[in-house]
Amino acid sequence: MTITRTSVRRGSLITAVLALLCSAFLVLPANADPLPFDDCPANTLCLYSGTGGTGEREDFTDRENRETYDAAWDDKTLSAKNNTALWACVYVEARYGGKLQTIKPGNDDEYATDPSFNGAISSHKLVPSRAHCFTGYERCPDNRVCTFTQERGRGAMSAHLPATDPVTGNYGNSYGTEAAPKSVFNRTRKHVCFYPEPGYTGTWTTDPTDPAERTYGAFVVLRGDSTTVPKPYTGTFRSHELVNGTSECQ
Template structure:
C-alpha cells in the first residue's frame, strides 16, 4: 500500500490567513458616521435645534438651570442629551412652568414628533431626583414671601420684600393688579395672612354652604399650593401670631 503525504508549507498558510484578515478590514468604511449626540461633552446638558442631536447645539453645565431662554433659542429645542449625573427637566413655559419632560442621567430625548413639546420648550433645570422636576419652590430667597403663578412653586415667581404699610401699619404687601398666586412659600420668621382685597381685608365664601372664611394663613417656613377656595389673593401681611390676621 502506498501512502501519499501532503506537505503544506507553514509560510503559505500564514500568508493566506493574513490576506483573509486584511480583506475583512477593507470592507469597513474609512470614516464611520458619528453616533447621535456623540458630540455632547461630559457633565453637560446639550440642547439641539434638530432631531437626533443635529443642528445648532447649546451647552449647559450641571450648575446652569435657566428659568427662560433668550429670544434666539426660546422654543428651538427639538432634541436633548443629558450627559450629567443629574436629572434634567425641560418645560414648555418659562419659570419651570407648564408641561414638562424628564431625562434620566445619561439619556437623550426627542421632541419633534410631540405636539406639546415641538418648538415650545422655554426653560430647564438639573436636579438630583426626578421628584424635584415637579416643584419650583427652591427659587425663593431666604426671608422673603414668594408667590407663584402655577401650583407647587412653578411658573413666574414674585419675590415680596416685606415693608410696613403706611395705612395699616402692618408688615405686608399689596399685590395691585398682578396675577393672583396659585402657590406660595413663606420663608420669613413670621406667619403670613393672605386676603382677597388689596387693603388687607375681605373674606372668601364657600359656594357649597355659603360659609365665610377669613384670612388664608401660611405658617412661617411653610410652602403650599393655594386651595381653590382662596383663589384671588390680592394682599398679605406678616404677623407674629395668627390671631393678628384681620
C-alpha cells in the first residue's frame, strides 16, 4: 500500500489538534470559583453585605416590596443583584424616601464607592418600568386622601379616612405638623380643599413683599388627582375637607 504525502499531512494535522485539546483539558482548574452574584436565585432581588456579591445575602422575591428593613439588615447593603424581570429601585431612606438607584432586570449594582449609598439602603421595590421608581403614590388605599412627607408620593405616608367634624361639620380631617405633606393623592370620589390651619381655615399669600401678591384660601386637588405641593403651600397643610364642587371650599 502506498501512503501519499497528502495522507501523511492530514494525519499529522489530526494528531496536533488532539494534542492541543488534551492539553486544554489538563489546564482547566478542578474547582473553578463561582462568578460574582452567581448564587442569586431566579426571580429574586439579592442584597449583599459585601462588595461584588460577597458577604451575607438577603433575598426578596419579585413580589416582595419592602418600605422598611428590620434592624439586622437596615443600612447594611453594599451590592445587589436584580435577578428578576422587573426594575429594582433601592432607596437610602425608609418608605421609598431620599436618594435612589435603579437596577435593570438581570443587572447588578455596587454601593461601596458612593458615600450617599455606602451602607445606607433602607427600602426597595420592584416595578415594571424605571419611571415607577420615582413615585410612591401607588401605596394610597382606595377612598382615602393620602399625604406624603416627600415629593411625588415618596417618604412616610398618612392615609386619611374622612370623617365629619362634630364642631365644624366639615367632612374631612384635621391634623398637626407631623404630617407636613409635600405631595398628596386624592383617591376619593370628591374634590379636596386643603387649609393651613387645623380647623379648616387660614390663607396663603404668594409673596408678602410683592404689591401684586395674591391671597388664597384653599389648595384644591381634584378627585383622582395626585400632585407634588408647590410653594407657598409645601409642608403647610393642617386640615382638608372633601366637597362635591370647588366652590364649597372655605
